Amino acid sequence: MKKVYVILLALTALFSCKSQEPTQFNEKALNDTFVTLNGENVTFQSILNKHKGKTIVIDIWASWCGDCIKGMPKVKALQENYKDAAYVFLSLDRGEDAWKKGIEKYNV
Template structure:
């Protein structure tokens, strides 16, 4: 009897605790506005359109996130190995000046945007951000190929990029 209850509980947890994996971004996400390094507002759709035809590695991060900073060497190794991909950094920082200083301090190369609503914006809700860093990969057609990775050296990132 205990075994049956355990199996039922495990099955319920597995089906109800897993996140929905999306392959298309919603209109709300695509229309959400971010701020580039020059201070201009840019929609998520504009960001993706600028790099249409290329694989895009999206890194949701923040300067206050220890795991984000500690993972930078692995991210830089990925960039060196997979240099044909676009690296799009979306910062959940609370302050634009801190965001900019951190990019400069750690020489984070890629395309950078500030998320005015942080992880509470449309993208954060859509992908259910519960941890950063958070990596996604969007293919050359604009479909999400990798929905969730939390470490730059996650083997799924390289597998998806190949």
């Protein structure tokens, strides 16, 4: 039984040590349009281009999503510990008022 655990541990270590490759997005996703805090329409591609060469953390959230709200302190901790990364917050709220109130309420 001990040999099985050692083999499983070795396989886990082997497959978790592969080199990282950049994430690839399809054309439809790259052309999706988002509204910024300033009311400007931007594409996902332009967001990626703006932060090219940096690690980008994309947090998809909504003001009505309990799990999203629970996870916000962890994202804030990431921001404090990894200041060189770019943080992009994408809201799934249906209306502009809802996500703006959520940003204010939860200090995103």
